[in-house]
Amino acid sequence: MQKGIILFLIAIVAGFVCQPLYAQQDSLKVHHQSDTQKIRNTSKPDTSASNIFSARKATIRSAILPGWGQAYNKKYWKIPIVYGALGVSAGVFFFNLKTYKQLRKAVMYKMDTIPGNDDLIEPDLQPFSVATLIFYRNAYRQNIDYSVLAFLLLWGLNVVDATVDAHLKAFDVSPDLSLKIKPAYRFETGTASLSLVFSFKERNYKFNKPH
Secondary structure, eight states: OHHHHHHHHHHHHHHHHHHHHHOSTTOOOOOOOOHHHHHHTTTSOOOHHHHHSOHHHHHHHHHHSTTHHHHHTTOGGGHHHHHHHHHHHHHHHHHHHHHHHHHHHHHHHHHSSOGGGGGGSOTTTTTSOHHHHHHHHHHHHHHHHHHHHHHHHHHHHHHHHHHHHHHHTTSOOOTTEEEEEEEEEETTTTEEEEEEEEEEOOOOOOOOOOO
């Protein structure tokens, strides 16, 4: 159950990390020049966006404090997602740690020769045998490792997201780039399929020649 929650969180964060790569409506906005200026300045790339948003700064800030890089990139809506994912994974870690300590204490008291120590075991754990307590103790010890790994992975995805966003700020994702989903059906085999089609269109610039 806990592994499923952790994998679900990682999938959500990974989804919004990859979101800038295919969501055109939330894509990067740069200061556009006129069509004639773009024709004249093809040999000089526009670095205005890259000067405003530094991928290095976004990476360092996200590594120091989760969400700081997203704030730097002005993607404020991602900050609650970052802290929500990290908060849940941290909560799972502390729950596993607390339960592991209770089970470890229960195993120790069950295996000693002092009958009075059984009363020191948590009431919910007293009916279990030593073998059962050892099994659950080892399982929760493993869950602690998984929750720590998930926390570190989510922190890393937060850094990757801020870095990708800052890098893409320097690119112009225009309406000329589109993604279409096309269904298809093969009558000879009786199978249906879906196709993802990327379209890249060239812009036609028109300008008047000076008389």
